[in-house]
Every structure is written in C-alpha cells, then in structure tokens.
Amino acid sequence: MPSQTFESYYQSIRQRQKRESLLWSIGILIVYFYSGYLSEFSLSVVWQGIPHFFDYLSDILPTLHLPVLFADGHTKGSFAYWGYRLNIQIPLLGQTIAIAIAATLFSSLMATFASFPASNNTQIHWSLRYGLRSIAAFCRTMPELAWAVMFVMAFGVGPIPGFFALFLHSFGCQTKLFYETVEVASDKPVRGLRALGASRLMRMRYGLWPQVAPTFMSYTFMRLETNFRQSTILGLVGGGGIGQELMTSIKLDHYDQVSIVLIQIILVVSLLDFISGKLRHRLLKEMSV
Amino acid sequence: MQSEKLLSIVNLDKSYGNHHPVIKKLSMDLYAGELVAIIGRSGAGKSTLLHMINGTISTTGGDIIAFPDSDTPQKAHLLKGKALRHWRSQCGMIFQDFCLVPRLDVITNVLLGRLSDTGTLRSLFKFFPKKDVERAIELLEWTGLINQALQRAENLSGGQSQRVAIARALMQTPRILLADEPVASLDPKNTHRVMEALQEISAQNIAVMVNLHSIEQVKQYCSRVVGIASGEIIYNGSPDGLTEDIQQRIYANPAS
Numbered sequence: 001m002p003s004q005t006f007e008s009y010y011q012s013i014r015q016r017q018k019r020e021s022l023l024w025s026i027g028i029l030i031v032y033f034y035s036g037y038l039s040e041f042s043l044s045v046v047w048q049g050i051p052h053f054f055d056y057l058s059d060i061l062p063t064l065h066l067p068v069l070f071a072d073g074h075t076k077g078s079f080a081y082w083g084y085r086l087n088i089q090i091p092l093l094g095q096t097i098a099i100a101i102a103a104t105l106f107s108s109l110m111a112t113f114a115s116f117p118a119s120n121n122t123q124i125h126w127s128l129r130y131g132l133r134s135i136a137a138f139c140r141t142m143p144e145l146a147w148a149v150m151f152v153m154a155f156g157v158g159p160i161p162g163f164f165a166l167f168l169h170s171f172g173c174q175t176k177l178f179y180e181t182v183e184v185a186s187d188k189p190v191r192g193l194r195a196l197g198a199s200r201l202m203r204m205r206y207g208l209w210p211q212v213a214p215t216f217m218s219y220t221f222m223r224l225e226t227n228f229r230q231s232t233i234l235g236l237v238g239g240g241g242i243g244q245e246l247m248t249s250i251k252l253d254h255y256d257q258v259s260i261v262l263i264q265i266i267l268v269v270s271l272l273d274f275i276s277g278k279l280r281h282r283l284l285k286e287m288s289v
Numbered sequence: 290m291q292s293e294k295l296l297s298i299v300n301l302d303k304s305y306g307n308h309h310p311v312i313k314k315l316s317m318d319l320y321a322g323e324l325v326a327i328i329g330r331s332g333a334g335k336s337t338l339l340h341m342i343n344g345t346i347s348t349t350g351g352d353i354i355a356f357p358d359s360d361t362p363q364k365a366h367l368l369k370g371k372a373l374r375h376w377r378s379q380c381g382m383i384f385q386d387f388c389l390v391p392r393l394d395v396i397t398n399v400l401l402g403r404l405s406d407t408g409t410l411r412s413l414f415k416f417f418p419k420k421d422v423e424r425a426i427e428l429l430e431w432t433g434l435i436n437q438a439l440q441r442a443e444n445l446s447g448g449q450s451q452r453v454a455i456a457r458a459l460m461q462t463p464r465i466l467l468a469d470e471p472v473a474s475l476d477p478k479n480t481h482r483v484m485e486a487l488q489e490i491s492a493q494n495i496a497v498m499v500n501l502h503s504i505e506q507v508k509q510y511c512s513r514v515v516g517i518a519s520g521e522i523i524y525n526g527s528p529d530g531l532t533e534d535i536q537q538r539i540y541a542n543p544a545s
Contacts, residue, residue: 188384192387192389193404197373201409202404211391
C-alpha cells in the first residue's frame with residue numbers, strides 16, 4: 001500500500017535526522033570539554049579567584065575627601081587633585097577618536113571600491129576577484145595588535161602605527177562585509193539596466209550601489225564604534241592616544257589615574273555609540289544615493 | 290504601403306547545453322508600427338526569443354538582423370561591447386517584474402533610460418542634460434505619474450511600476466520595444482492601461498513585440514500574433530485568424 005510505503009520512508013528519514021543531531025551534539029560536547037582541558041581551564045581557580053575579583057577595582061578608586069572635594073589641585077582628596085593630568089589626557093582622548101575616525105573612513109572608502117570587483121555578481125575577471133579577496137583576507141586575519149607592533153617597529157611609538165594597524169584590519173573586515181552585501185543584492189535592477197544598454201560600471205552604480213549603500217553606511221558606523229575601542233587597546237602597545245596613558249598609569253601603579261582614564265574611555269565610548277546610532281538611523285531613512 | 294522592416298529573424302536556433310532545443314529554425318520579421326503578440330505555453334521559448342533579440346541571451350544558430358532595410362544592417366546577435374549596448378538602447382525592454390531601481394526616485398529611474406547615451410562622468414553623478422529631464426517629465430505626464438516623480442520607485446504599485454518601466458524604455462527613443470509578459474502580474478484595470486500605452490507606442494512607428502498569456506488581450510490590442518509551440522512557429526498572422534483549431538495546436542501538450 002502506498003501510504004505504508006510513505007510511512008516507512010518518513011520514519012527512516014526521521015531516524016536519520018535524530019541520529020545526526022545526536023552525533024553532532026556529542027561531537028560538540030567533546031570539542032568543548034577537550035578545549036577546556038587544553039587551555040587548562042579549571043572551575044576551582046575561578047572559584048578561588050572570585051573574592052579577589054574586585055581587588056584591583058578597589059585599588060584604583062581615588063581617595064576623595066568630602067570637605068575638600070572642590071579644593072585646588074594641590075590638596076589631596078579633591079577632584080582637581082584626582083584629575084591633575086586631565087589637560088594631558090583629554091587631548092590624548094581626542095587623538096584616539098581621531099585615529100578611529102580616520103582609519104574607519106579611509107578603510108570603508110577603500111573597501112567600497114574593492115568590494116564591487118570582489119563580488120561574484122559583477123562580471124569582473126576572476127583573477128582580480130580572488131586577488132582582492134586574498135588581500136582582504138590577509139589584512140583581516142592579522143590582528144590589529146600584530147599590525148600595530150609591526151608598525152611601531154617601523155614608525156616608532158605614536159598615532160601613525162595605530163592608524164595603519166586599524167586601517168589595514170578594518171579594510172579587510174569591511175571589504176568582506178561589503179562584498180557579501182553586494183552578492184546578496186537583487187539582480188532585478190541590474191537586469192533592467194543591462195537590457196537598456198548600460199555599461200558594467202553603470203550597472204554597478206545604479207543597479208547595485210543604491211541597494212547596498214545604506215548597508216555599507218551601517219557597517220561603517222559599527223566599525224567606527226569597534227575601532228574606537230580598538231584604538232584604545234592599540235595604545236597599550238604604542239599605537240598612540242589614550243591607551244598609552246592607560247598603559248603607563250597601570251605600569252607605574254598610578255592607581256587613581258587608571259580609574260580616571262577608564263572613566264573617560266567609558267564615557268566617550270557610550271557617547272559615541274549613542275551618537276552614531278542616532279546618525280545611522282537618520283541617514284538610513286533620508287539617504288539619497 | 291508596407292512600413293519599414295526593423296528586424297529580421299532567420300532560422301534562429303537556441304539550445305541550452307545538450308538539452309533539447311528551446312527555439313528551432315524560427316524565422317519572422319518585425320515592422321515599424323506593429324504591435325505583435327507572441328503567445329504559447331510556458332516554456333515554449335517566448336521569453337528566450339525576446340532576450341535573444343535584446344542580446345541578454347546568446348543564440349545557438351541563425352541570424353537576428355537589425356534594420357535589414359537600412360543602409361547599415363547589423364547582425365544583432367554578434368554584437369559586443371559598445372555596439373551591443375547601442376543596439377540595446379535602440380530596442381527597449383520591459384519585464385514582468387519591472388526591474389526598476391527601488392531606492393531611486395521615479396524620475397531618476399526614467400532618466401536611466403538615457404544611460405547608454407550619457408558620458409561616464411556625467412552619469413556617475415546623476416548629471417542629466419536639461420533636455421533629457423524635460424523629456425522625462427513629458428513621459429511621466431503621458432503615463433499619468435508626474436505626481437509620483439519624486440517618490441522612490443519602491444513605493445509604487447505594480448501598475449505604476451510598469452508604467453515607469455515603459456517611460457524608461459521610451460526615454461531610450463527606441464525603434465523596437467520588447468515586452469516580456471508586461472501584464473502577467475497586473476489587475477485588469479492596470480492591464481488595460483499598460484496595453485493601451487503599448488498601442489500608443491506602436492502608433493508612433495515603433496515596433497512593439499509583447500509576450501502575452503491571454504487570447505482576449507491579443508484580439509483586443511494587437512495587430513499581429515505569432516503562436517509558438519516547442520520553439521516553432523505554429524501561426525503568424527492576424528489575430529482574427531486565430532481559430533480554435535490553431536489555438537489547440539499552440540497550447541497542446543508538446544509531442545514527446
């Protein structure tokens with residue numbers, strides 16, 4: 001009977017699906033525990049460490065005394081005493097923001113141009129496509145820190161190695177995100193333009209670009225947020241900006257300066273996240289391409 | 290008086306890979322001012338035929354001769370690069386799914402019809418000459434969409450989109466207009482508006498070739514009908530001559 005045949009067929013398919021999901025689950029669990037074993041992770045260390053978790057945080061708390069809170073910079077316990085290096089730190093913070101913005105803009109611009117020939121739906125010769133993809137993959141797989149160390153060796157400590165490190169890594173990431181966006185764009189406008197005699201460049205400009213531009217913009221804002229955090233980290237290895245100040249304060253045990261720098265970083269990152277989120281929404285709604 | 294012959298298709302063949310042919314030894318002509326319907330079952334090769342004329346699908350054999358009566362006839366199926374783009378600009382095309390650029394406004398979509406004649410730098414930055422803009426406005430007035438000119442194309446209804454697509458094709462000042470099932474996704478009212486527009490276009494001495502699914506539309510709007518079954522022409526003549534018997538043969542199951 002046909003219904004019986006279907007029933008047994010269905011059952012066999014179900015059996016196979018169950019078997020496969022069981023095998024996958026077991027496999028993932030094995031990988032999970034084995035990697036824990038390899039990295040010498042142990043719960044007892046975590047447990048013993050918990051009481052000391054806030055030690056450093058309490059160390060870096062500034063000493064503030066209520067009666068002299070608003071006294072001048074020479075009085076211990078005042079705000080001014082705590083923030084005596086703000087005149088140095090704030091410009092450094094500005095430098096960090098500048099590095100992040102410059103690296104993001106420049107890398108996104110380059111990635112925009114690289115992403116179209118790197119996509120598989122723009123009829124560009126495969127050699128160029130794979131060439132660009134390989135360059136992007138290389139830039140991306142090198143961590144920013146590795147790039148930064150290389151450039152610090154070449155250019156010395158300062159914002160220049162920080163910029164180049166961020167730029168190269170972002171270029172790699174942005175190019176990949178961008179060309180994947182281009183690849184999933186609808187081909188309808190492209191077909192229409194092809195039929196009316198538009199050249200390849202024009203098909204990209206009018207068929208694909210209007211579709212992908214808002215997404216590119218969105219990715220650029222997200223990259224800006226990431227890059228600001230990253231450029232702080234790069235300061236730790238000599239990439240300039242506020243990170244360098246943070247590193248120096250940590251190394252010299254200037255506890256109260258560590259906290260004030262961290263507070264500045266947190267404030268600026270949150271502010272930047274907020275502004276770029278607002279801007280992104282606005283642009284996406286009103287952008288004409 | 291016979292009007293000018295704009296296109297001559299001779300023994301056209303098309304097959305995909307080693308599969309059996311989609312178009313077999315198909316020959317037909319196209320004259321200025323005609324509104325020719327192409328009918329046939331799904332998969333009969335109607336769409337393939339239109340795309341081969343426009344050069345978006347390659348041919349396997351035979352000739353597609355553009356402007357055979359002129360001093361410079363061309364083999365359209367052999368054109369490449371700039372010459373091919375120029376040919377495409379002379380034979381406009383509209384689609385069932387409109388193929389507009391959704392995020393651009395309506396008037397820009399219409400202006401894109403001039404892309405093949407606009408310099409690279411100018412067109413990269415959307416600088417269209419004043420006379421093109423004037424022409425685009427005229428066309429939008431003719432299609433009754435002037436009030437939507439600054440809206441994004443993605444906000445239009447199906448019927449409106451198809452009228453924008455027609456305006457875009459006319460912006461090319463084509464000699465031939467190919468319409469690949471232009472009314473297949475439209476309601477009766479919009480179908481009527483689009484078919485009427487195609488009729489008006491053919492009256493301007495442009496040859497219009499349209500894939501249709503409904504015999505009624507063929508009889509109502511078209512001056513000639515070509516029936517295709519399994520890639521071969523079964524009937525080529527006036528819609529009045531489309532008898533029950535011929536329709537049977539056009540829409541019959543393909544002999545296997």
